[in-house]
Amino acid sequence: MIKYYNVNGEIVPIEKAVINVKDLGFLRGYSVFDFFRIYKGQPVFIEDHLDRLENSSGKLGLSLPYSREAIIEKIIALAKVNELEFGGIKIILTGGYSLDGFLPTTPNFVMVASTLPTYPASYYTKGVKLMAYQYTRETPYTKTTNYLKPISLQKEIDEAEAFDVLYHDGEFISESARANFFIVNEAGTIITPDRDALRGITRKHVLGIANKHFNVEIRPVSLKEARAAKECFMTSSTKTVMPIRQVDFWRINKGIIGDTTKQIMALFKQHVEDYVTAAV
Amino acid sequence: MIKYYNVNGEIVPIEKAVINVKDLGFLRGYSVFDFFRIYKGQPVFIEDHLDRLENSSGKLGLSLPYSREAIIEKIIALAKVNELEFGGIKIILTGGYSLDGFLPTTPNFVMVASTLPTYPASYYTKGVKLMAYQYTRETPYTKTTNYLKPISLQKEIDEAEAFDVLYHDGEFISESARANFFIVNEAGTIITPDRDALRGITRKHVLGIANKHFNVEIRPVSLKEARAAKECFMTSSTKTVMPIRQVDFWRINKGIIGDTTKQIMALFKQHVEDYVTAAV
Numbered sequence: 001m002i003k004y005y006n007v008n009g010e011i012v013p014i015e016k017a018v019i020n021v022k023d024l025g026f027l028r029g030y031s032v033f034d035f036f037r038i039y040k041g042q043p044v045f046i047e048d049h050l051d052r053l054e055n056s057s058g059k060l061g062l063s064l065p066y067s068r069e070a071i072i073e074k075i076i077a078l079a080k081v082n083e084l085e086f087g088g089i090k091i092i093l094t095g096g097y098s099l100d101g102f103l104p105t106t107p108n109f110v111m112v113a114s115t116l117p118t119y120p121a122s123y124y125t126k127g128v129k130l131m132a133y134q135y136t137r138e139t140p141y142t143k144t145t146n147y148l149k150p151i152s153l154q155k156e157i158d159e160a161e162a163f164d165v166l167y168h169d170g171e172f173i174s175e176s177a178r179a180n181f182f183i184v185n186e187a188g189t190i191i192t193p194d195r196d197a198l199r200g201i202t203r204k205h206v207l208g209i210a211n212k213h214f215n216v217e218i219r220p221v222s223l224k225e226a227r228a229a230k231e232c233f234m235t236s237s238t239k240t241v242m243p244i245r246q247v248d249f250w251r252i253n254k255g256i257i258g259d260t261t262k263q264i265m266a267l268f269k270q271h272v273e274d275y276v277t278a279a280v
Numbered sequence: 281m282i283k284y285y286n287v288n289g290e291i292v293p294i295e296k297a298v299i300n301v302k303d304l305g306f307l308r309g310y311s312v313f314d315f316f317r318i319y320k321g322q323p324v325f326i327e328d329h330l331d332r333l334e335n336s337s338g339k340l341g342l343s344l345p346y347s348r349e350a351i352i353e354k355i356i357a358l359a360k361v362n363e364l365e366f367g368g369i370k371i372i373l374t375g376g377y378s379l380d381g382f383l384p385t386t387p388n389f390v391m392v393a394s395t396l397p398t399y400p401a402s403y404y405t406k407g408v409k410l411m412a413y414q415y416t417r418e419t420p421y422t423k424t425t426n427y428l429k430p431i432s433l434q435k436e437i438d439e440a441e442a443f444d445v446l447y448h449d450g451e452f453i454s455e456s457a458r459a460n461f462f463i464v465n466e467a468g469t470i471i472t473p474d475r476d477a478l479r480g481i482t483r484k485h486v487l488g489i490a491n492k493h494f495n496v497e498i499r500p501v502s503l504k505e506a507r508a509a510k511e512c513f514m515t516s517s518t519k520t521v522m523p524i525r526q527v528d529f530w531r532i533n534k535g536i537i538g539d540t541t542k543q544i545m546a547l548f549k550q551h552v553e554d555y556v557t558a559a560v
Contacts, residue, residue: 005301018298019306021285021390026299027372028427029309060432090381092307095431101370101394102427103434110301114381138418139428146426147308147382148419151375152340154383 004081006074006111009066011081023108024095030104031094031145032056037116037237038079038087042276044237046072048201052143057093059142062107064093078113087115088238092145116238124265127245127257128163130234131156132223135167136174140196150177166247169196172220176234179242181221182206184231184260189215191225202235202268209267214260231258233265240272241265284361286354286391289346291361303388304375310384311374311425312336317396317517318359318367322556324517326352328481332423337373339422342387344373358393367395368518372425396518404545407525407537408443410514411436412503415447416454420476430457446527449476452500456514459522461501462486464511464540469495471505482515482548489547494540511538513545520552521545 005017025031034053036043043049050068057064064071075089090112095104135149153165166181167174174196175181180203182192190210192203210216226232232244232252241264243257285297305311314333316323323329330348337344344351355369370392375384415429433445446461447454454476455461460483462472470490472483490496506512512524512532521544523537 007301014302015300017301019301020295021287021297021299021372021392022294023306024431026303026306026311026374027392027425028431029311029425030428030431031306031309060428061435092301094306100397101392102431104431112301112307112381117380144428145307145309146428148310148340148424148426151304151308151310151382151384155341 002082002084002087002113002115004078005113006078008109009074011078017110017112019094019108019110020097022097022101024098024104025092025108025145026094027098027101028095029144029146030060031092032060032062032143033090033092033145034143035237036075036089036091038084038089039272040276041079041085042279043072043075043079043089044272044275045201045205046075048204052199052201053091053093056143057107059139060095060104060144062093062095062104065107065109074111078111082113084113084115087113089113119239119242123163123242125257127243127252127255129161129246130164130166130176130244131160131162132248133165133167134170135165136169136196137167140174140198143198147177160248167196168223172222173226179234179236179239182233182235183221183226183229184258185225185228186230187215188260189217190260190264191217191219191221193221194218195220200235202237202240205271206235206241206264206268209271210264213263213267231261233261241268282362282364282367282393282395284358285393286358288389289354291358297390297392299374299388299390300377302377302381304378304384305372305388305425306374307378307381308375309424309426310340311372312340312342312423313370313372313425314423315517316355316369316371318364318369319552320556321359321365322559323352323355323359323369324552324555325481325485326355328484332479332481333371333373336423337387339419340375340384340424342373342375342384345387345389354391358391362393364393364395367393369393399519399522403443403522405537407523407532407535409441409526410444410446410456410524411440411442412528413445413447414450415445416449416476417447420454420478423478427457440528447476448503452502453506459514459516459519462513462515463501463506463509464538465505466508466510467495468510468540469497470540470544471497471499471501473501474498475500480515482517482520485551486515486521486544486548489551490544493543493547511541513541521548
């Protein structure tokens, strides 16, 4: 049970985790974030997430108010006070309390702890369905808080009995709303798109693992190529490696999870275990 | 001096105008707003702004928690307690406190009072410069809080010694970041673009006024046509009617404000006076 957040460096009970409405994240959506997954009480791939948070902040001209070491300490402290063994800590950095409601000032730094969503086991044994949707995020390489589109689409996603969306530009696939997209083709090559896709940390580590065992290509993936793919899966910090069994009306591999996906799932799981063991 | 805001129906001192960080406007930018200009203590064109706020809220599947009459009362009450004769009241409606950090719940309703920005008199007597920029807003007809792009562009705007940006898609102009765009051509026709442009309330009233005195066209305006225009101006609730003397390196009418713009400025001013007098 999560009981505490952190606002501007101070651990506070959730009900006291407030910001003034003058905050530019609230008023103008001027805000970036990153999500630090906690596994066995340890933040996973923390340096990668810090790199990305620094990059996102820099893109908005915002400076993190603490050193990397201090942020790591704060993540571990917030996980500890919440007795969080498995979960995540989201760090949000906003444009701060704006004097004119438009121009950024000193950033506000907020940390929100959470347990992970509990997906049905079938999502990993049978795969999920995605709904193809033509849309390109405004700033795909910067992790901003702008999620208006996928939240607005939720009703449509539910009606399609899908788990999430798969964004494309009419010809090429970019990503899912909160996960990266991979295919495995007939030749057994693992391919993931690069353009307009978030620089996912799980994506990065999956590519690292995959490179040791398979042919890997980072290049545009058309809807047509994906439709002919042997296997599809997606990756994210909360979902790790999740198989995709269907997109709209096209089923992948007759709805059976392929061996390459299974192998990547097992290899990634071991990779996280190794990381956490080494970190202790 | 503004001292009070309103959070979920209660008037509170600014320093107590807080929301919990679980708010979906804060976490995910899932939020709409509208800005009610106060002139001589009265909200101007209030029914139009309420229509638009209802429309924006509906687009996000959010319901306003109060009746129109109750919202009008709250706007007038917040103006009064702040002794606000000239200024504005912004109403923000968010996706509420989200249980999973993604799906909307009961909206939060926030009212922020402010004085108007004080522009140098020269902005109205000599006009302003805009910086052309290729960009189309994701949801131009819904007034969401997503202003990441223009805030990120502020440094570039300052370096160009411009007042604001003028968005275009490479061929056609849509709008400025926080104002609608108009041209007056050689024949004296007033033209404003429609596609990807916010449904501005000042725009609507200027079109109503202009229709009585000039030829008016609502249709695409190319960069090429704007470059050849005799006059350019922009409209918004805070700026009212503001002449544009230059876009990038092209000067309009040799930098002299045209007679049609001057006439529209005077007619709009009188129109607001008439509205407020009738409202008392």
